[in-house]
Amino acid sequence: MKSFSQLVVGLLLAFGIAAGVQAQAPFKKAEDAIKYRKSALFVMAQHFGRIAPVVKGEKPYDKDEVAMNAAIAEQMSKLPFAGFVAGTDTGDTDAKPEIWTDAAKFKSAEEKMQQEMSKLAEVAKGGNLDAIKAQFGATGKACKACHDDFRKKK
Numbered sequence: 001m002k003s004f005s006q007l008v009v010g011l012l013l014a015f016g017i018a019a020g021v022q023a024q025a026p027f028k029k030a031e032d033a034i035k036y037r038k039s040a041l042f043v044m045a046q047h048f049g050r051i052a053p054v055v056k057g058e059k060p061y062d063k064d065e066v067a068m069n070a071a072i073a074e075q076m077s078k079l080p081f082a083g084f085v086a087g088t089d090t091g092d093t094d095a096k097p098e099i100w101t102d103a104a105k106f107k108s109a110e111e112k113m114q115q116e117m118s119k120l121a122e123v124a125k126g127g128n129l130d131a132i133k134a135q136f137g138a139t140g141k142a143c144k145a146c147h148d149d150f151r152k153k154k
């Protein structure tokens, strides 16, 4: 027969597994979820950022290149949010607790950014540099809005 302490340990393990590991699906570890969302955001920022010198007139406009960078940034914008699973507010992250305590607002910031990123990919295909400039600004504002509310200041 099991001792009382074995029973307690068993129950704690069962609850721990239910609360911890399963809550982090589809990631095996909290740190994987953090690494995943940061990686997607990093690649998105790289490709979004490559359009900046063109918009600023520091680099000649190449329609295909801008369209490709915008398309990659658009695809990346769909990835990071799956990584903001419960229990990943600590560790190697600048995520603010409001991501989880004000989840509806975070979700709307996510969707706003994704919409603006999609619009950028759309106008980039069109090849009108003035439209690209305007939409690049609008998209950057959506990135910033989310950082202001949900990313810790460095």
Ligand code: ASC
Pocket (backbone or CB within 6 Å): 045, 046, 048, 049, 052, 140, 141, 143, 144
């Ligand atoms: C970028 C980038 C961001 C946004 C943001 C806009 O190029 O990496 O996170 O623009 O700075 O304010």
